[in-house]
Amino acid sequence: MDLVSLLLIFLMFVGSVGFVIQPLFKRSVSFPAESDELELLKLKKRIIYRQIKELEMDYEIGNLSQDDYLLTRNELKREVAKVIEKIKSYSRKK
Amino acid sequence: MPVVGSVALSLGLGFSILTILILAFYLRTNDYRLYLTGQRSALGVSVLAIIATLVLINELLRSNFNVDYVAHYTSLETPWLYKFSALWAGQAGSLLFWLCILAVYTIIVIFLYRNRHRQLMPWILIVLTSVQLFFYILINFITNPFEPTSANFVVANGNGLNPLLQNVTMALHPPTLxxxxxxxxxxxxxxxxxxxxxxxxxxxxxxxxxxxxxxxxxxxxxxxxxxxxxxxxxxxxxxxxxxxxxxxxxxxxxxxxxxxxxxxxxxxxxxxxxxxxxxxxxxxxxxxxxxxxxxxxxxxxxxxxxxxxxxxxxxxxxxxxxxxxxxxxxxxxxxxxxxxxxxxxxxxxxxxxxxxxxxxxxxxxxxxxxxxxxxxxxxxxxxxxxxxxxxxxxxxxIGLLLLFLTGVGPLLAWRRTSKQGFIKNFTIPIVAALIGLIIFFYLGFTGYVLVSMTLIVFVLVAILLEFYRGINARRRRFGENPAQALWRMIRKNRSRYGGYIVHLGIVFMFVGFVGAAFNQEKEFSLKPGESEHVGEYNFQLKNLREEERLNHYAWIADLRVSDTHGKFITNLHPEKRVYFFRNPDPDRRQPHSELDIYEGIIRDIYSVFTGIEVEKNTAYFKIMINPLVWWVWLGGYVLVFGALVSLWPSRRTI
Structure with missing residues (x-):
């Protein structure tokens, strides 16, 4: 085995071990993420908004009757209102 | 140097076991430092796989025949691109390549979701590392690409890559797959x-x-x-x-x-x-x-x-x-x-x-x-x-049923389609398909070809109708011109219209599949100056040439293709090659036919130089007339374009 290979193996081993165990020497830390629950509510809101947009598109291009469009749109609006209310109450709690 | 690759693989195996244990311990204790350690360990496992792959690539490019894998799949004459692609030509290399891609994906996952999916991430890393562990075990213990050459003599040159794999498409096909x-x-x-x-x-x-x-x-x-x-x-x-x-x-x-x-x-x-x-x-x-x-x-x-x-x-x-x-x-x-x-x-x-x-x-x-x-x-x-x-x-x-559903899907509304909506959306595509059916029937098509062509018309009209209605809706609402309306409609609904474009690609592919029903094929021999007919085309052998190249010897046929009226269409130059022709062992020399294809929207003219009798100055050919194959590749391009449209991130990605 040549010297360069030996040096590379040494660096690889020491580097890997040092990199992996470094967090153990930190003081107590916690997960920095924004709450998954709030993220989930925001995502739900965006999905429903997108569904409303697609519904409008379907209605405009004639894929939906007016009755179906209005019925579904109102249902989606009610759903999104509930989600927005939950987001607000979550923000108030924080 | 190969020893560095071997050590990287052994370390990777050890670290993958360690990663699983640390993350399992984190799940019991909930100490976030342990999670970070496990995450870094997973990164280490991935980086080690990438290092091992880079070492093997280096050995392949350097033609280090002391490594068995390198001696097996490359030779000094192998062009550098194919030395590189030899990485996935054999079992050991391709499994390392599998591991390397998974390593890159794992690194992306760790960086993308480092602050998200708090509950899921430890388990995601455990699963990904377990899959990596499986491949590390295979590579370390069963098929190690860094195994030294077993020959008890110095290997002066390697076996070289299979000639069939010495093709740019083949260099790209396995990595994408x-x-x-x-x-x-x-x-x-x-x-x-x-x-x-x-x-x-x-x-x-x-x-x-x-x-x-x-x-x-x-x-x-x-x-x-x-x-x-x-x-x-x-x-x-x-x-x-x-x-x-x-x-x-x-x-x-x-x-x-x-x-x-x-x-x-x-x-x-x-x-x-x-x-x-x-x-x-x-x-x-x-x-x-x-x-x-x-x-x-x-x-x-x-x-x-x-x-x-x-x-x-x-x-x-x-x-x-x-x-x-x-x-x-x-x-x-x-x-x-x-x-x-x-x-x-x-x-x-x-x-x-x-x-x-x-x-x-x-x-x-x-x-x-x-x-x-x-x-x-x-x-x-x-x-x-x-x-x-x-x-x-x-x-x-079943494929035709699927094609039918490709057309039906966009015509149906989410939740329910009312009777009026159903009639309104389906009338035009069905009428168009029926007209198509009658025309194709009178043109002499029968059986699956007739059904396929009719369904192609149905789906094509259904998709185009969706675009037409969408453009019209935007024109009515925003007063845009058709090009603007099309552009903005797709931009604002990338997922939906990207999907329709993919469907369009599938329809084009089906057009190509139908063409296979009309393929023509003929095998014959020619001496220079002689000619032969295949279907509506005439093939004249103008000349037979020989050329010695870097890693093969080639006989090249110059074929002049004309139609039945003698009008020139193209020249084709199929080749008969012999790879490793300098090898003293005749069994190690590999003959190979390099084709030449004249591609067109209506049909491809496909020429294969199947053999040669040098002493008689006679070449043997297989000629095929393959209608509509071009549409399969067009469909492929359209499919890729549609998927890219769907994937293109909007300013507010959902």
Whole structure:
């Protein structure tokens, strides 16, 4: 085995071990993420908004009757209102 | 230097075990420092796999024949591109390449979701590292690419790469296929993590939807490139032969296609949760199974499969994936079951569900046809070959049903389609298809060709109608000109219209498939100056030339192609080559036919230089007239473009 290979193996081993165990020497830390629950509510809101947009598109291009469009749109609006209310109450709690 | 690669593989194996243990310990203690340690350890496992791959690439480019793998798959004459592509030419290298791609994907996952999916991430990393561990075990103990050359003499030159693999398309085909195969590990890891943690919210679905689409795109490109390579290189005039290697990539593509349709229903309606889990798991299991089929030697013989522990280990791994996943699904069934039901049979949800069933039926037929020869050889000792007639007989009618559903889907509304809506949306496509049916019937088409052409018209009109209505709606509402309306409509609804463009690509491909029914073929010999007719074309051998090149010797035929009236069309130059022609052992010299194809929208003229009798100055040819093949490749381009439109991030990505 040549010297360069030996040096590379040494660096690889020491580097890997040092990199992996470094967090153990930190003081107590916690997960920095924004709450998954709030993220989930925001995502739900965006999905429903997108569904409303697609519904409008379907209605405009004639894929939906007016009755179906209005019925579904109102249902989606009610759903999104509930989600927005939950987001607000979550923000108030924080 | 190879020793650095070997040590990296050994360290990677050790670190992958360590990663799983640390993350398991974190799940017990909830000490976030342990999570960070586990995360870094997973990064280390991945970086070590990449280091090992880079070392092997270095050895291949340097032609270090002290490494057995390098001596087996390259020679001094091998061009550098093919020295590089030799990385995935053999078993050991391709498994390392699998591991390397998974390592890159794992690093991306760690960076993308370092602050998200708090519950899921430890399990995702455990699953991904477990898959890496499996490949580390294979590479370290069964098929190590850094194994030294076993010869007791100095190897002056290597065997060289198989001439069939010395093709640019073939250099690109395996990496794209592997990017697809391996990519499904990520949705699988998310699914397993979600099952374990009882996570049913749509957050993780959002994360894997894009992953699935990206990996599906890679798999699609890989399959198309494979077909292209077969067409340009193998010389039998086709692009798809239902070969087990082709089927190995087609099966996960089918389940993945079903998944990227049904995942939309889960995202929008929170339905089909169990079904989607099944599809993700099946797709990943089929990806591993595909690697097993192509890399275990089982296709050539059950006995060669049994000689090495590699095949049994792959089978055990696939069984483990299926057993653990099924147990998890059963365990979480009460959580997964959706309370929502399909509201109507005539809804887009129903259409998607129906197309899912069709995809699975095709997948099962392909699976059965692929493994039947293996089972027959294992049980009865004789291999019963299942050829294209079986696959075509079963899959053509189901494929046509799928084509029909491709047209029906966009015409159905979400939730329910009213009777008036149904009549309004279906009238024009049905009328157009009926007109098409009459025209095609009078043109003399019958059977599957007639049905296919009629359905192609139906789907094409259905898709174009969607575009037309969308453009009109925007013009009415915003007063835009048609080009502006089209551009903005697609930009604002990328997922939807990207999907329609993909469907358009599929329709074009079907046009190409139909062309196969009219293929013509003729084999003949010519001396310089002589000519022969094939169909409406005349082939005159103008000249026979010889050339010695870097890694082969070539006889080149100059064929003049003209129509029946003598009008010049093109010159074709197919070649007969002999690779390793300087090898003193005649058995090591490899003959190879390099084709020449004149491609066109209507038909391809496909020429193969099958043989030569030098002393008689006679060349042997196989000429094929292949109508509409060009449409298959056009369909491929359109499909890729559509998928890119769907994937293109909007300013506010959902």
């Amino acid at each position: 592997y990017l697809g195969f391996v990519g499904f590990s990520i949705p699988f890891a998310f699914a397993i993590a979600a099952l374990i943690t009882k996570e049913t919210n749509p957050l993780w679905i959002r994360s894997i939807r894009r992953w699935s689409l990206v990996t599906w795109l890679f798999l699609s490109i890989g399959i198309i490139l494979g077909g292209w390579w077969a067409y340009q290189e193998l010389g039998w005039g086709g692009y798809w032969a239902w070969d087990p290697v082709e089927n190995a990539s087609f099966m996960p593509w089918l389940t993945a296609t079903a998944f990227i349709h049904s995942i939309m229903i889960q995202e929008k309606k929170n339905m089909l949760r169990v079904w989607n889990m099944v599809l993700i798991i099946l797709t990943f299991a089929l990806s591993v199974f595909g690697t097993f089929l192509t890399r275990s030697g089982v296709l050539s013989s059950v006995h060669s499969f049994a000689e090495s522990p590699l095949g049994p280990m792959f089978i055990d791994f696939v069984i483990l994936i299926l057993v653990v996943s099924t147990a998890l699904i059963i365990w979480r069934l009460p959580v997964l079951k959706s309370r929502k039901r399909l509201e109507s049979f005539t809804s887009r949800e129903s259409g998607f569900l129906f197309n899912n069933v069709v995809f699975i039926v095709i997948c099962f037929a392909v699976f059965w046809g692929t493994i039947f020869p293996i089972i027959s050889e294992a049980v009865r000792g004789t291999k019963i070959t299942v050829g294209p007639p079986f696959f075509n007989q079963v899959n053509v009618p």
